[in-house]
Each structure stands twice: as C-alpha cells, then as structure tokens.
Amino acid sequence: MEARYFQLLDQLADFGEDLCRSRIAPDTWHEYLQSGFDQSHVQDLIRILDDDTLHESEFTGTAMAPIHAWRILAELKAVEAIPTLISLIHRIDENDWIGEEFPDVFSKIGPSSLEAVELYARTSRNGEFARICTFRLIAKMGCDHPEQRTKCVEILTDLLRAHGTNDRDINGFLVSALSDLGALESFEVVREAYEKNHVALSILGDLRDAEYYFRIGAKDYEDIDTFREARLNRLRALSESQPFEPTRIIEKSRPIVAAPRIGRNDLCPCGSGKKYKKCHGVAGTLH
Template sequence: MTAPTYLPPVDKLLTYGDCRNFRNWPKYVKELGLEAEHIPELIRMATDPELNWADSDSLDVWAPIHAWRSLGQLKAEAAIDPLLSIADELEDSDWFNEDIPEVFAMIGPAAIPSAKTFLADPSHTLYARVAVAECCVKIGQAHLDARADCVAAIQQQLDQFAKNSPDFNGFLVADLLDLEAVEAAPSMERAFAARRVDLSFVGDWLDAQIALGLKTRAQVYRLRHTVDAEQLGSKAAKPAPQPQGFGAAPTRSKKGKKK
C-alpha cells in the first residue's frame, strides 16, 4: 500500500518518529513552522484511516497523533468535529483517548457544544463518550470561565442515569468529582440512590460526598458504623426461625377453657 502524500511542512510528520520516544509533546508549531493555513492538511492527516490503521511497526501510524497534537497547539477550532468523527473508530486507541482531552483543552471552550452533543448521543460507543466527557473535564480545568458549561454538559448526561449503563454513570460521577462539582451533588445522589452507579469507580455516595467536601471522613466513619450497628441490632431482635423437619409441623389448635 502506498503511503498517503501530504504537502510540506505537514509531510514531515509522516517520519517525525515513534511517540513513545518523546517524554513531552514536541513544539510542532515552532519546529515545523506550522500556521493556520496548514490546518486543513493536518485535519486530513489526523483523520486518515490509512495512517490510523497503518502497520504498528511503521512510522506512518504515529503521524495522526503528531497531527492532532499539532492541531491542539494551533488551537484549531476547525478540527473539533473532524476529530469527534473518528472517536468511535478509535475507541480502543489509548493514544487517542488520552490525547484528545488535552487537544480539546488547548482548543478551548469552542469545543463544548460539539462535545455536549456527542456525549448525549447513545449511538456512540461507550469509550468514545467517556473520552469526550474527559474532554469536558480538561476544558473546564484549563478554562475556569467555561467550567460551569463543562459541568452542565456532564451533569445533563448523568441525569439520564436510568438509561445509561452503571459503568458509564461511574465515569460521569468521577468526571464531576474531578471538576469538584458540588453543584451537581443532587444529580449524583439520585444516581446512587437508584443503584445505577458502578461502585468500583469512586465508591458509594458517602465516598463521593467526602470527595466533594460535603462530609468528613470522620463523619462517614460514624455513619457507616451506626448503620452497621443498627443492622446488627435489627437482626438480633428477630426471633430465630423454628427448625423444620421434612415437612411443616401441624398447627396446634388452642384448647378451650374448661367450663
């Protein structure tokens, strides 16, 4: 298969190298002289299926990663929807899932509307939606003026907890905790109360309240032990069931009073 051709200086990304050899993201814009005029070519490279599915031993397979990182550094708003368009296809790619939230944080709040729409669409795959929710987290952390919109996007999806899978709800709760979204506590509480949150993510509602600063660890410790003690007391108060043989014992009728 012939490798796709690209115009310079974008073509240099085809042989830029294995991303595992870079501790930090290179400064592509400065090193290659990338400018706004190169954005369409970078988008084409980032979304190129031949490159994204190239041989894992080739340098070509790393080119899309360099391209979307470059788009982030250029704050390329035009790349938002094209990058979202490959999220389902690349849902199993650790590189995509870990990089795209950082890329969107660089691009900024302009990505929120598209991310919100993607997040609310159940036709998308689980891990693609998880990655996009993480995009909202990173944008909210990098742009405090947009934090409320990011919280709202995630909270709106958590409010659909009955339709979401428990593990998706677990991811959403974890994202809200990362944003320290105390304002979303009612939504979280409802999801936990409905038993629609996978507890392996952040623990139970009491644990979430600790993370939000709504309760101290000491308070939660006392609550847990009070509940445990009440449950034990309730069990102890119940009469032990009478032993049964192979069949139920015949019921004895009460004797009438002697006249």
C-alpha cells in the same frame, strides 16, 4: 498542493516513535512549532487526520503521523479541525492514544469545541468508551477554562439525571467527571443515582467515597489523601488488563503471534459471568 501534502506527511512519519514518546506530555507539544508549523499547515494536517489509510497503516512512522498532527493542531488552536477530531473519537476502541490525549487536544483548541462534544456525549448510539472519553474531555475543559466550568457541570449533571436509563458504568464515569470539577452543586443528583443503585461502584467507589471526592476542600474531612489513593488504585486495578499502551500502534508493524481474541461482548474469561467489556476489558479509565 499534492506535493506539499505528501512532503508534510513524510515529515510527520519521520518523527516516528521516538518523538511521539518524548513529547507525550501535553506541555511539551509546543516544541513542534519550533519545526516551523503554522496556520498555513492546518488544512493539510486535518487531511492527515481524515485519511483512514494512515490510521490503519502497518508502518510505524505512518501510523504515528495522525498523533503528531493532532498535537500540532492543538498547539495552533485550530478550530477548523474540530469536526474531524470529533469524527475520530469512535476509534478509541483500537487507539489508546485518543483516550489519553484528546482531552488535552480539545482543551488546547479551546471552548469552541464544547457544543460539538456535548452533542457527541448526548448521543447514546455512540460507543460506550467513546462517550466516556467525552465526559473526561468536558471535565478537562471545565478545569482548564474556568469561565466554562458552570456549562461543563450543567452538561454532565444533565446527562447523569438520566441515570435510570443509563448504563451503570456510564453513570460511574459521569460521577467521576463531576468530581474532577469539584461539582458539589450536583451532588444531590449524584446521591440519587447511588441510592437507586444506578452507579457502578468499580469506577469511583460507593456513596461515602464519592462524598470525600466531591468535598475534597472541606475541613471536616480527614484522610482525604488515603481516599484519593484508594480511588487511584481502584482505577488502576480496573484497567490493568488493558492499560494505556502507546505501543499498540507502534507494534502493528512488528511480527504478531496469533492468539485467541476476546470480543468486547464475549463473556469474560475470568469467570465473573459479565461481558468482557464490563469486566477486564475496561480501558482508558485513568485520568
């Protein structure tokens, strides 16, 4: 059994950077199965995800192995992998691949994961960016699985009802996730959060902007494309200092020149007076 595991690990490590990039689009992940992966590989693939030494590896191929593993598990719809995948969400601060790919990974596995994801999203002690990832994940689930839309809207709306105690950024991303679901039925809660100044305007914009995004199908709303583009530009500007960069893992094995490190809780060097994580340190906002 050990020999089989290490043979699989070597195979995923050999896939390396090139295959990781060429199959970055979720609709290409099915091509992994052409290499013979099936249900008999599920437990070993989960073991790869669960191995901390791989996530912290300085070797390019080895560091990419978990990424290949979760894509294959997604295509195999391996519900057995859900607990391990949930346990990896906290790594989003050092691994951009998680924020970019987990919404598709969980959606491909299916709605069986929704209960565990909801629990994670509701646990305030979990990291801010990790929870934001789950909001996007819930929205993705509701979009890809229409029979789950109502449940997904209910979860996100209930989380937003606590807007008075939530961080304003958390509220902003909850509103954004609800807009992705076109959850007009939740707009009164959204409006209340905005009117009480509990929503960070840097995420989706002001209340008027939110009205456009939620009522995207309404005939009396003109220039919706302009507002869509404005939203996208706003999110790009918010994340441009730390965008999704698959090279973050890949370059771990290359020589690195030491530079002053800015902690997420340090003051932002731009002079805004905000913490770095609330200013130019925001990541994973494009979806």
